[in-house]
Amino acid sequence: MQLTLEQVLQMAPDEASAKAGKALQLAKHWQSLGQNDQVLWGECQGSALYQVRVDLSNLGYKCSCPSRKFPCKHVLGLFLLAVTNRSAFLEQSSPPWVAEWLTKRLEATGKKEGKAAEKELKPVDEKAQQKRAEQRHERVCDGLERLDLWMKDLVRGGLAGLETKGAALWDEQARRLVDAQAPGLALRVRRLGELPGSGPEWPRLLLGELGRIKLALRAFEQIEQLEPSLANDLRQWIGWTITSQELEKVGEKVIDDWLILGQWIDEEDKLRVQRTWCLGQASKRLTLMLQFVIGPTSFPIPLLPGTQQRGAMICYPGSGRQRAQFAFREEQAVPIKSSFAGHATIEAFLLSVAVDLARQPWLQAFGCLLNQVTLARSQERWFLRDSTGQSLPLIDFDAWKLLALSGGHPFDLAGEWDGIKLRPLGVFLNGSYRLI
Amino acid sequence: MDTLLKTALVGTGKYAEIKLDDGHDVGALIKSMLITDQEEQLLLAAGGYTIYQQAGLVPMDVAVLEPAPPSLKVLRSHRLIHLLDQSIQDQKTDLLQEFLKAMQQHRVELPYEVLPQALNITETVLREQLLPVLGERGRWLSQWNPRWQWVAQGIHAITNLDRTALRRAWDVGKLAQRALAISIIRQADAAEGRRWLEETLPQEKADARATLVEHLQVGLSSEDEALLESLLDDRSEQVKQIAASLLKQLPGSAFGLRMQTRAEGMLRKEGTGLKTCPPDELPTDWSRDGVPSKVPTGRGKKAYWLEMIFSAVPLTLWTAHFALSPQKLLVAIQKDEFADDVIQGWTRATELDPKDSAARLAWAYALWDHWLLRWQQDKKKSQQTLSRMITVLKLLPSGTAEQNVLPFLVIGRLDLDALILMLDVLPRPWSVAFAQQYLKLARQILKNEVVDQAHEWGKTLEIAGSAIPETAFNAALAAWDVERKAKSWTATALTQQVERFVEVVRLRQLFLEEIRSEVK
Numbered sequence: 001m002q003l004t005l006e007q008v009l010q011m012a013p014d015e016a017s018a019k020a021g022k023a024l025q026l027a028k029h030w031q032s033l034g035q036n037d038q039v040l041w042g043e044c045q046g047s048a049l050y051q052v053r054v055d056l057s058n059l060g061y062k063c064s065c066p067s068r069k070f071p072c073k074h075v076l077g078l079f080l081l082a083v084t085n086r087s088a089f090l091e092q093s094s095p096p097w098v099a100e101w102l103t104k105r106l107e108a109t110g111k112k113e114g115k116a117a118e119k120e121l122k123p124v125d126e127k128a129q130q131k132r133a134e135q136r137h138e139r140v141c142d143g144l145e146r147l148d149l150w151m152k153d154l155v156r157g158g159l160a161g162l163e164t165k166g167a168a169l170w171d172e173q174a175r176r177l178v179d180a181q182a183p184g185l186a187l188r189v190r191r192l193g194e195l196p197g198s199g200p201e202w203p204r205l206l207l208g209e210l211g212r213i214k215l216a217l218r219a220f221e222q223i224e225q226l227e228p229s230l231a232n233d234l235r236q237w238i239g240w241t242i243t244s245q246e247l248e249k250v251g252e253k254v255i256d257d258w259l260i261l262g263q264w265i266d267e268e269d270k271l272r273v274q275r276t277w278c279l280g281q282a283s284k285r286l287t288l289m290l291q292f293v294i295g296p297t298s299f300p301i302p303l304l305p306g307t308q309q310r311g312a313m314i315c316y317p318g319s320g321r322q323r324a325q326f327a328f329r330e331e332q333a334v335p336i337k338s339s340f341a342g343h344a345t346i347e348a349f350l351l352s353v354a355v356d357l358a359r360q361p362w363l364q365a366f367g368c369l370l371n372q373v374t375l376a377r378s379q380e381r382w383f384l385r386d387s388t389g390q391s392l393p394l395i396d397f398d399a400w401k402l403l404a405l406s407g408g409h410p411f412d413l414a415g416e417w418d419g420i421k422l423r424p425l426g427v428f429l430n431g432s433y434r435l436i
Numbered sequence: 437m438d439t440l441l442k443t444a445l446v447g448t449g450k451y452a453e454i455k456l457d458d459g460h461d462v463g464a465l466i467k468s469m470l471i472t473d474q475e476e477q478l479l480l481a482a483g484g485y486t487i488y489q490q491a492g493l494v495p496m497d498v499a500v501l502e503p504a505p506p507s508l509k510v511l512r513s514h515r516l517i518h519l520l521d522q523s524i525q526d527q528k529t530d531l532l533q534e535f536l537k538a539m540q541q542h543r544v545e546l547p548y549e550v551l552p553q554a555l556n557i558t559e560t561v562l563r564e565q566l567l568p569v570l571g572e573r574g575r576w577l578s579q580w581n582p583r584w585q586w587v588a589q590g591i592h593a594i595t596n597l598d599r600t601a602l603r604r605a606w607d608v609g610k611l612a613q614r615a616l617a618i619s620i621i622r623q624a625d626a627a628e629g630r631r632w633l634e635e636t637l638p639q640e641k642a643d644a645r646a647t648l649v650e651h652l653q654v655g656l657s658s659e660d661e662a663l664l665e666s667l668l669d670d671r672s673e674q675v676k677q678i679a680a681s682l683l684k685q686l687p688g689s690a691f692g693l694r695m696q697t698r699a700e701g702m703l704r705k706e707g708t709g710l711k712t713c714p715p716d717e718l719p720t721d722w723s724r725d726g727v728p729s730k731v732p733t734g735r736g737k738k739a740y741w742l743e744m745i746f747s748a749v750p751l752t753l754w755t756a757h758f759a760l761s762p763q764k765l766l767v768a769i770q771k772d773e774f775a776d777d778v779i780q781g782w783t784r785a786t787e788l789d790p791k792d793s794a795a796r797l798a799w800a801y802a803l804w805d806h807w808l809l810r811w812q813q814d815k816k817k818s819q820q821t822l823s824r825m826i827t828v829l830k831l832l833p834s835g836t837a838e839q840n841v842l843p844f845l846v847i848g849r850l851d852l853d854a855l856i857l858m859l860d861v862l863p864r865p866w867s868v869a870f871a872q873q874y875l876k877l878a879r880q881i882l883k884n885e886v887v888d889q890a891h892e893w894g895k896t897l898e899i900a901g902s903a904i905p906e907t908a909f910n911a912a913l914a915a916w917d918v919e920r921k922a923k924s925w926t927a928t929a930l931t932q933q934v935e936r937f938v939e940v941v942r943l944r945q946l947f948l949e950e951i952r953s954e955v956k
Contacts, residue, residue: 005518022522028935084518152475158447204437207444211483218480346495354491361487376498377580383498391498400552404577407504407548419490 021076035089070298143180163197184239233318251314256280261414262425286367287324307333320360339428342369372410504576530902536565545571626655642672680726684748695748714738739777746781762802800831834863852892865905890929901940
């Protein structure tokens with residue numbers, strides 16, 4: 001595990017945890033620090049003696065403290081100490097409290113696999129399954145029909161004045177869609193509520209989003225006629241999920257060295273969605289891994305941006321070929337060693353966006369890899385500029401550090417494009433990959 | 437899309453028919469679908485246009501930023517970056533000053549990573565030290581952010597934006613905000629600050645006048661003399677005194693000359709000694725110069741006037757006037773009934789002579805001996821005597837100053853209040869000999885827990901952390917006797933303080949070692 005400070009600090013659930021973690025990064029706060037090939041551990045004196053361990057194969061961790069933040073300050077402190085002073089950890093075999101934890105982790109993985117296998121062996125009541133699927137389809141159809149009527153009512157009455165209506169208008173529709181088992185669409189409708197009054201362009205943005213939803217409703221009416229991959233995309237967009245077992249069967253498995261380029265967390269009330277972009281070094285597949293949690297708990301699969309790890313990704317079925325998840329990972333994660341081949345110009349990148357949209361018109365986020373771009377500034381706003389002078393606007397972020405590091409010279413960038421602004425996630429600069 | 441948007445905003449209900457752009461692919465496509473429902477038409481067209489526009493987005497052209505010229509001497513060690521980053525974030529000014537100084541000595545530049553944070557620093561003393569280590573990249577970077585103009589325009593520079601905000605605070609803010617505004621503008625542009633005061637003072641209440649005038653201290657120069665002289669006619673006694681205290685700092689001012697004449701008239705030779713002859717009643721022209729007719733409780737009028745007038749006259753006057761050395765002058769005044777007051781005045785006047793002048797140094801030596809003796813004789817150990825000692829200690833060269841403090845580093849004679857103040861003004865880094873003596877005492881204290889005021893002792897360790905010289909790092913880091921189980925609160929507190937001290941020394945050692953290995 002060769003992490004950087006930036007990577008560790010990015011794991012912190014909030015600023016306060018990062019600060020508290022920093023305060024614990026000195027060896028004097030720790031006892032019985034140790035490490036071996038598999039695991040890293042230490043005991044930290046707080047209100048009690050807390051035992052902290054980190055699984056080096058996937059950076060899973062556990063601390064015995066009662067904190068509800070994940071990772072807690074002790075885990076962050078141990079990570080930071082490992083980065084700044086690795087020699088403080090003595091090479092030795094795991095003490096019982098660490099070995100037990102590792103064994104339990106292995107057992108849990110085994111159990112999970114066992115359960116999955118068991119489930120697979122269980123005879124499937126196909127009739128009942130079919131019935132359930134039909135019932136859901138009907139419910140979704142009803143929900144979509146009501147949504148269609150409601151949207152038409154909205155445009156019949158006019159969008160002007162919606163900015164005074166508040167979030168309840170949208171929340172109610174979103175709730176109905178949840179009842180109709182269309183959670184994906186529900187989330188989109190709730191998000192619409194953020195648009196009215198958000199800026200001078202809100203009517204255009206709102207109308208555009210309503211139009212996009214309308215296209216999906218229209219497409220769903222004819223889903224049988226769509227290509228299976230596009231139909232799959234549409235079903236996922238509306239809210240059908242694919243279980244891991246199903247994914248295992250239908251997903252495309254890609255074994256590669258995966259560069260974890262960057263991640264960010266999209267928060268919607270209590271729901272937190274972690275969006276991680278990964279790139280297969282040989283396959284050149286750029287995938288998006290989504291993890292969902294409610295509240296400030298840790299995401300189930302630890303993914304450390306800025307590292308690369310060999311493993312298998314299973315890509316979700318669909319024409320977008322974007323979403324994926326790790327099936328397994330081997331060896332330890334190491335820092336990203338070399339840059340990636342991205343688009344040479346912004347025009348080429350936008351062309352690829354157009355191709356993706358032609359394949360899957362509801363795509364709203366696009367992984368973006370650009371080589372040899374620079375930061376530019378115009379009217380107090382930051383842009384990413386290619387060598388031809390074409391530029392894309394960047395989201396509001398503290399760009400000064402990137403400007404200091406790059407000095408106006410070119411770098412390679414990995415980010416997420418939402419059709420309006422580009423969110424930088426990491427850059428390859430002066431021989432190393434840095435997270436933004 | 438604009439026509440569609442207008443229709444959607446107003447509502448399709450208001451239109452008999454909605455217009456679709458036939459010439460556009462999307463408009464033509466929707467028309468070909470033969471949809472009669474207007475809302476259906478509008479929503480589908482909106483969706484179509486949105487995706488069409490997204491797919492056909494044309495990027496804009498933005499001018500290139502002229503790249504930074506190459507830098508060759510930039511620090512790259514992750515440890516150094518981390519240490520600098522932490523010291524800036526935690527606002528550890530002492531540490532940062534030392535780090536910046538070391539960087540300057542080794543002719544290396546700040547790592548790129550910490551440049552934005554460093555450029556955000558507002559402390560003048562740090563900005564001065566930052567300038568030589570910003571390097572090409574730092575200077576290049578500073579041009580893009582108006583808040584970093586100080587790099588090109590001088591460390592006190594403020595942006596026009598800041599200037600407007602300050603003026604606003606000055607015009608409509610509360611007194612504290614106005615005081616802050618005047619202090620900042622004085623630092624950046626003393627003349628402008630003076631103009632603000634000249635415009636506003638006549639309309640201010642006495643309290644506000646006093647608070648604001650005090651800030652003329654920032655950037656004080658002979659250009660302020662006219663304003664200050666006019667303030668001697670202020671109705672408020674407090675304002676007058678503040679103006680007088682500022683005027684006395686201006687060499688060659690009319691005020692200074694008036695005070696000099698008065699002082700000379702109050703001290704004369706009588707036999708081998710000196711004799712004071714203050715007036716019985718306050719002359720009216722003295723009152724204008726801030727000498728009050730009513731003096732603080734517990735002080736005699738004559739005594740107070742003497743101290744005040746003598747504190748406004750440079751000490752070189754006396755050595756020249758009587759052709760006596762400072763020591764001899766101090767002996768000569770001893771028998772006078774106002775000897776203490778004259779010496780108090782002389783001590784306060786030390787700041788008026790030019791820094792590092794031989795005359796001031798000679799006075800500092802003599803005054804130290806005087807006040808030390810007074811301290812030793814004073815059973816109550818008055819704060820006033822101590823503060824005089826500190827005033828004088830600050831003027832002494834480091835070797836002498838350390839020699840003077842050494843006798844205070846003995847367990848039997850430990851006076852923590854005095855020690856903290858003295859250690860704080862000693863020039864840094866300390867000499868090895870002084871550091872070793874301090875460490876010896878610190879180790880004895882930790883071992884025997886002979887200090888009741890653990891908190892106060894901790895303050896000396898805090899000072900020592902940044903004052904110990906590099907050559908004494910190993911002595912400071914050698915194992916401390918902290919392993920035993922802490923029994924008392926004092927023992928625990930002492931142990932924690934030592935740990936903090938060791939941490940700071942270790943950081944300093946780490947930084948200096950790292951910087952050396954980097955420049956090899």
